[in-house]
Amino acid sequence: MGTADDVLRIRLTNVLHPDIADDVRAELHHWLIDQAKQLRDSRGSARAILGIRCAENDRAGRELLISGGFALARHERDLVLAVPDEPPAPALPPGLVLTPVDERYDELARLAHNEAYADSPTAVRPDRRTWPQHATGHPRFLPDLSCLVLAEADRSDNPVAAFLFALADGSTDTPTAVLHCLGTRAPWRRSGLATAMISQVLHRARSAGVRRLRLKVTDSNHSALALYRKLGFVESGQGFAVLMRQLTPEADEQP
Incomplete structure (x- = not known):
């Protein structure tokens, strides 16, 4: 979490069992957003941006977030290097x-x-x-x-x-x-x-x-990806998508 340009940036985190029902997942997301609104209000910020990660292969989770007002911001590659x-x-x-x-x-x-x-x-x-x-x-x-x-x-x-x-x-x-x-x-x-x-x-x-180093890099950062691959880093297969949503008083009624 941090503040930049008078906008509070909040990272949402959750760990869910793969077999959890969609309605339970949706309820958890609603609860997280409510908590973020309270945090925004307690910090005196008019605007906040929420960010959340979603595994690349979690199509259902991504669709749920998009239906709740989130939009795909970027993909993160997970790279590893043996020492x-x-x-x-x-x-x-x-x-x-x-x-x-x-x-x-x-x-x-x-x-x-x-x-x-x-x-x-x-x-x-x-x-x-x-x-x-x-x-x-x-x-x-x-x-x-x-x-x-x-x-x-x-x-x-x-x-x-x-x-x-x-x-x-x-x-x-x-x-x-x-x-x-x-x-x-x-x-x-x-x-x-x-x-x-x-x-x-x-x-x-x-x-x-x-015995190993790990880092994450945005797939649009081509120069960084090229550098890390030159140094010997390889993809682990554990990348994820990042989705974001504006949190403003005008959007507070959004589900």
């Missing part, structure tokens, strides 16, 4: 350094995150209150496999040029780190920063007992 025995050494352009995540840079990292995702209309851009649970305060946060890229000679008031926050993946028996949040601010894009950060994670992963 190699000898990963490539991280390399950065002159004037940039890799550093562990440090609480001194926490607010600057948040600002860098929101700037990096400013051109993504569907991205969550956390405020100060919600940032910890999105990143360093997440219960599965992996500090040893997370990093920042700092510009030694600042081009702005913020030296954080890029960031990578990793989480432990509790959904598999294979020790896996999720590259949960990975981005580069516009002035430093196409400079190899993402490759350097992922290489850094690969170097640390084996000693941390991690």
Whole structure:
């Protein structure tokens, strides 16, 4: 959850048994939307955007959401990479350094995150209150496999040029780190920063007992997909669709 351009962005999450009846699923969705309305009102926001995930093969779930006012926003690919025995050494352009995540840079990292995702209309851009649970305060946060890229000679008031926050993946028996949040601010894009950060994670992963990396990327982000595939990531088959809905006072009567 986060706020951007005076719009509250709320991510809805649910886990349903595959055999659950459609009317029960519909009732759960109505309850979630009611909770989102209450949250919007408590935050004093006139507008909110709801986002929810739906498995690629869950046609019935997608149709139910669309009938409830949601629209397909994008498809997310789930990519995985086995940690190699000898990963490539991280390399950065002159004037940039890799550093562990440090609480001194926490607010600057948040600002860098929101700037990096400013051109993504569907991205969550956390405020100060919600940032910890999105990143360093997440219960599965992996500090040893997370990093920042700092510009030694600042081009702005913020030296954080890029960031990578990793989480432990509790959904598999294979020790896996999720590259949960990975981005580069516009002035430093196409400079190899993402490759350097992922290489850094690969170097640390084996000693941390991690055997696989996982990340998600929007299928319309062709350059990122090409980069990850070049680094050896392959599709896991666990991708999903993201659907979104406007939540405004005018739409409150919508089912």
